[in-house]
Amino acid sequence: MSNAAVLTEVGKPLEVRDDVEVAPPGPGEVRIRTGASGVCHSDLSVANGTVPLPTPIVLGHEGAGTVVEIGEGVTTVAPGDHVVLSFVPNCQECYFCKRGEGYNCEKAAMTAMGGMLDGTTRLTSQGSPLFEMAMCGTFGDETIVPEISMVKIPKDVPLKVAALIGCGVLTGVGAALNTATIKPGDTVAVIGCGGVGLNVIQGAKLAGATNIVAIDVFEHKLELAAQFGATHTVKADQENAASIVTGAADGRLADTVFEVIGLEPTMNQAIELTRKGGEVVLVGVPRMDVMLNLPAAFTFLYLGKTVKGCWYGSSNVNDDVPKLLDLYQEGKLLLDELISREIGLDGIDGAFEAMGTGQVARSVIVYDD
Ligand SMILES: [Zn+2]
Ligand SMILES: [Zn+2]
Numbered sequence: 001m002s003n004a005a006v007l008t009e010v011g012k013p014l015e016v017r018d019d020v021e022v023a024p025p026g027p028g029e030v031r032i033r034t035g036a037s038g039v040c041h042s043d044l045s046v047a048n049g050t051v052p053l054p055t056p057i058v059l060g061h062e063g064a065g066t067v068v069e070i071g072e073g074v075t076t077v078a079p080g081d082h083v084v085l086s087f088v089p090n091c092q093e094c095y096f097c098k099r100g101e102g103y104n105c106e107k108a109a110m111t112a113m114g115g116m117l118d119g120t121t122r123l124t125s126q127g128s129p130l131f132e133m134a135m136c137g138t139f140g141d142e143t144i145v146p147e148i149s150m151v152k153i154p155k156d157v158p159l160k161v162a163a164l165i166g167c168g169v170l171t172g173v174g175a176a177l178n179t180a181t182i183k184p185g186d187t188v189a190v191i192g193c194g195g196v197g198l199n200v201i202q203g204a205k206l207a208g209a210t211n212i213v214a215i216d217v218f219e220h221k222l223e224l225a226a227q228f229g230a231t232h233t234v235k236a237d238q239e240n241a242a243s244i245v246t247g248a249a250d251g252r253l254a255d256t257v258f259e260v261i262g263l264e265p266t267m268n269q270a271i272e273l274t275r276k277g278g279e280v281v282l283v284g285v286p287r288m289d290v291m292l293n294l295p296a297a298f299t300f301l302y303l304g305k306t307v308k309g310c311w312y313g314s315s316n317v318n319d320d321v322p323k324l325l326d327l328y329q330e331g332k333l334l335l336d337e338l339i340s341r342e343i344g345l346d347g348i349d350g351a352f353e354a355m356g357t358g359q360v361a362r363s364v365i366v367y368d369d
Helices: 041-047 107-114 159-179 193-207 219-227 241-248 264-272 296-301 317-329 347-358
Strands: 004-009 015-022 029-041 063-070 083-084 124-125 128-132 142-146 152-155 187-191 211-216 232-235 255-258 274-282 306-309 337-342 362-366
Touching: 004 124, 004 211, 004 296, 004 347, 015 142, 015 274, 029 083, 029 159, 029 347, 041 306, 041 347, 063 142, 063 159, 083 159, 152 317, 159 193, 159 317, 159 337, 159 362, 187 193, 187 241, 193 211, 193 219, 193 255, 211 219, 211 241, 219 232, 255 264, 264 274, 337 347
Parallel strands: 187 211, 187 255, 211 232, 255 274, 274 306, 337 362
Antiparallel strands: 004 015, 015 124, 029 063, 029 142, 029 362, 063 083, 083 152, 124 128
């Protein structure tokens, strides 16, 4: 029997259960002993209905762990290996994967159904099947994950640090290094400095941006933003972001602006803070009913702005996970500093509450071995 925090119904607190049965891995699947899992805003988004997924479900999609058993045909990992889980599968065979767009892998369509790649589930509790968020289900101490949704990592990287790579770091650093085209000397603004926004900031620094303007309503997040490389901080409800950006950039607006919240007003603010010819990268997760209404002539034609979507930091996990771990080991990527709290499964609801008040970068569930 395994333990897992289960979302039984949208809007309810998670139920920590100790009776979860894990079926053996099917073909192309791997049984994982979860080492650690970040608590990401997207988990909360499933719990509160912003992102619709079927229930009952084991949330958690930002994790790392140890392979304990492999299903038929699995060749890239073996029992005992450490892996980072990828919430987007990367089959390396489809049209998108072959074009270097692993983040668009065709196999990802099945993650919306809550089961494995074949649509069925592997976990059971109290007589009902449990779905797994993004085929990861890292809010459980054991999980079944497709082989194509993991990347083997060296054993000297702590699993709690590796876990964060799986969502927040790939998304945030990837937004800056892969999705955007930041040039050395650029001015970048980042709206929203939570777990992902901080990674956008350190990604922008790695890309060589000279001015990095961090915008948030929470003082504590702005302090973290400065630690991660922000050169200017803007308290969003008190200060004028545009004047601080233009003050930093010789009177121009920003070359690149990242929106990392997912709200209409902040997406519009991101477009307004972008200079002519500049780039807006939308990273935040909006509700399904959020619409953008843009002046076409004065956004795209006369001002030549580019508005880019960003899914999973435009990452190819098999290349990007090792690259990010190298940067971490060279001291160029802050990962330990992202961990604000280490919690158990019973601490997830508290972690959700802490997100709303801007207290933490990341709460991380650390499982006992
Ligand atoms: Zn996430
Ligand atoms: Zn693919």
